[in-house]
Amino acid sequence: MSDRKSRNIKVAMLARVEGEGGLEVRVRNGRVAGVKFRIFEPPRLFEAFLRGRQFTEAPDIAARICGICPVAYQMSSVHAMEAACGVTVDGPLRELRRLLYCGEWIGSHVLHVVMLHAPDFLGYESAVHMAKDHAGQVTNGLALKQTGNAIVALLGGREIHPINVRVGGFYRVPTKRELRALVEPLERAREQTLAMLDWVKGFEFPDFERDYEFVALRHPHEYPFNEGQIASSLGLDIPASEYERHFVEEHAQHSNALQGAKRAPAAGDPGAVKSYLVGPLARYSLNFARLTPAAQQAAREAGLGPVCRNPFHGILVRSIETLWAVEEALRIVAAYEPPAAPAVRVEPRAGTGAGATEAPRGLLFHRYRIEADGSIADAKIIPPTSQNQKSIEEDLWKFIEPRLGLDDATLTWQCEQAVRNYDPCISCATHFLKLRRVEGWRPRRC
Amino acid sequence: MRDPLPEAAARGGLAAAPLLIGVGHEGRRDDAAGVRAARLVRALLWPRARMVECEGGATALLEAWQGEPAVLVVDAMSSGAPAGTVRRLDASRGPLHAGFSRGSTHGLGLAEAVELARSLGQLPPSLVIYGIEGADFDLGTRLSFPVECAVREAALLISEELLAARD
Numbered sequence: 001m002s003d004r005k006s007r008n009i010k011v012a013m014l015a016r017v018e019g020e021g022g023l024e025v026r027v028r029n030g031r032v033a034g035v036k037f038r039i040f041e042p043p044r045l046f047e048a049f050l051r052g053r054q055f056t057e058a059p060d061i062a063a064r065i066c067g068i069c070p071v072a073y074q075m076s077s078v079h080a081m082e083a084a085c086g087v088t089v090d091g092p093l094r095e096l097r098r099l100l101y102c103g104e105w106i107g108s109h110v111l112h113v114v115m116l117h118a119p120d121f122l123g124y125e126s127a128v129h130m131a132k133d134h135a136g137q138v139t140n141g142l143a144l145k146q147t148g149n150a151i152v153a154l155l156g157g158r159e160i161h162p163i164n165v166r167v168g169g170f171y172r173v174p175t176k177r178e179l180r181a182l183v184e185p186l187e188r189a190r191e192q193t194l195a196m197l198d199w200v201k202g203f204e205f206p207d208f209e210r211d212y213e214f215v216a217l218r219h220p221h222e223y224p225f226n227e228g229q230i231a232s233s234l235g236l237d238i239p240a241s242e243y244e245r246h247f248v249e250e251h252a253q254h255s256n257a258l259q260g261a262k263r264a265p266a267a268g269d270p271g272a273v274k275s276y277l278v279g280p281l282a283r284y285s286l287n288f289a290r291l292t293p294a295a296q297q298a299a300r301e302a303g304l305g306p307v308c309r310n311p312f313h314g315i316l317v318r319s320i321e322t323l324w325a326v327e328e329a330l331r332i333v334a335a336y337e338p339p340a341a342p343a344v345r346v347e348p349r350a351g352t353g354a355g356a357t358e359a360p361r362g363l364l365f366h367r368y369r370i371e372a373d374g375s376i377a378d379a380k381i382i383p384p385t386s387q388n389q390k391s392i393e394e395d396l397w398k399f400i401e402p403r404l405g406l407d408d409a410t411l412t413w414q415c416e417q418a419v420r421n422y423d424p425c426i427s428c429a430t431h432f433l434k435l436r437r438v439e440g441w442r443p444r445r446c
Numbered sequence: 447m448r449d450p451l452p453e454a455a456a457r458g459g460l461a462a463a464p465l466l467i468g469v470g471h472e473g474r475r476d477d478a479a480g481v482r483a484a485r486l487v488r489a490l491l492w493p494r495a496r497m498v499e500c501e502g503g504a505t506a507l508l509e510a511w512q513g514e515p516a517v518l519v520v521d522a523m524s525s526g527a528p529a530g531t532v533r534r535l536d537a538s539r540g541p542l543h544a545g546f547s548r549g550s551t552h553g554l555g556l557a558e559a560v561e562l563a564r565s566l567g568q569l570p571p572s573l574v575i576y577g578i579e580g581a582d583f584d585l586g587t588r589l590s591f592p593v594e595c596a597v598r599e600a601a602l603l604i605s606e607e608l609l610a611a612r613d
Contacts, residue, residue, distance in 0.1 A: 142508060
């Protein structure tokens with residue numbers, strides 16, 4: 001045990017997260033004096049790349065933001081564009097979009113549960129070290145992930161950065177026979193998910209809860225993917241088009257990613273903001289009743305109630321959501337009738353459209369303004385990791401203080417684990433463009 | 447008249463030759479060296495070489511070489527050697543250096559894929575790695591000059607090795 005009153009805990013480069021970020025915690029006189037979740041991956045400027053391009057190009061350009069959740073970027077962009085153009089996609093095309101999202105959730109969640117987060121709970125430096133002692137579980141996880149990838153490859157044309165999604169639907173839709181080929185691997189995946197869940201529910205979880213404001217999509221009948229109101233545990237219930245009235249992005253000096261915050265005007269401080277939480281815990285807690293009976297049962301057997309406020313239980317919730325995604329995929333495959341056309345016609349018109357869908361890591365907001373000729377005049381993309389940065393820092397403030405007696409190595413380990421609860425995707429988060437206007441400047445002519 | 451376009455197998459196919467996996471990210475300059483070299487091999491040996499491309503994630507690599515008896519991987523590396531250095535390594539003999547981890551998602555790259563496969567008993571019986579030392583891994587699509595040259599050198603070496611394994 002350590003009795004030092006002041007110390008700094010610094011993780012120069014966080015391992016097992018996507019992208020480049022670090023962590024700094026300052027302790028003074030036995031109290032936490034500062035927490036910085038540092039994101040130093042360079043800005044990637046995707047919103048600027050989109051300007052001037054045709055509205056039909058957005059899904060393919062936005063998909064390049066992330067190799068783990070490209071489907072989420074495609075889904076949010078097509079829904080925003082369809083909203084701008086006054087088009088609704090339903091029937092089998094809507095179902096195929098949900099199936100594609102199932103594939104991405106399965107792949108992304110299993111990667112995080114087995115390869116990235118489980119080593120934290122079991123005391124291994126990495127999945128490679130863990131695999132020596134838990135080969136069966138790692139093999140099981142890899143097979144499960146492969147089923148998710150197979151869905152994305154079938155509907156998206158390839159596993160990473162799929163190319164078959166378009167505004168209005170798809171370029172090509174699968175035949176019934178092609179979809180039926182997924183049934184057997186999905187049936188196996190159900191058993192593999194239950195085995196994964198059996199494994200993770202035996203982990204030891206730190207006793208830690210926070211009173212988050214959960215924010216996620218909520219649909220009257222479905223566990224949410226592409227549709228629904230943006231809801232919060234404190235009563236917010238808005239369409240995606242109103243997102244920017246309630247949420248803002250701020251620049252923090254230590255982060256190359258803008259930090260999301262919810263407006264919380266108070267007397268004397270009309271500009272006040274607060275943190276909120278998006279992601280599996282929020283989705284689960286706002287939509288427990290919409291899970292399948294088997295997923296609800298599995299959650300109860302894992303010791304979860306209908307609301308989950310312990311971020312370390314994220315690994316359990318991701319496993320439950322994986323089970324739900326496998327069952328949802330089976331439902332869609334069984335009911336599939338190919339649509340008359342692979343896409344509905346979408347004609348551009350001048351206007352603005354917003355779309356919010358549920359990426360594996362949480363709510364992903366897109367808003368585009370397009371001109372009458374279909375060119376993109378303005379784009380705004382707010383990924384889940386951007387929105388969760390404040391919450392990550394607040395988790396650490398509250399988590400660390402009662403544990404200051406731990407030695408540096410143990411405390412550092414637990415802090416990293418607390419960050420990895422969020423499965424942060426730093427590459428996604430560093431999307432912003434900060435424009436500095438210099439009056440009177442003219443480009444030089446060659 | 448002889449068939450002007452005989453089947454690959456009839457010309458001494460490469461069905462029994464190792465699967466070639468080109469690894470790299472095309473938006474990260476020299477990181478694309480492995481993919482570019484593999485494409486060159488495919489062009490040189492068209493249509494006989496079996497080749498797949500992979501951005502380098504460990505799980506994708508494990509899937510790509512699953513069940514293959516012999517695999518040849520070509521990837522960029524960052525080992526501290528002079529830019530453009532081409533190295534041939536036998537992965538069955540021991541761990542790869544960390545220079546093969548760079549640029550991968552979640553820090554799980556080729557080096558981790560090899561060790562993971564070793565732990566899980568999924569390492570192909572023959573796994574040869576060609577590494578091309580990169581110099582510039584920033585955003586962009588153009589290879590640095592020494593790496594551009596090394597891609598051709600590696601492609602020739604790999605082609606010779608694949609042809610030596612002809613049926």
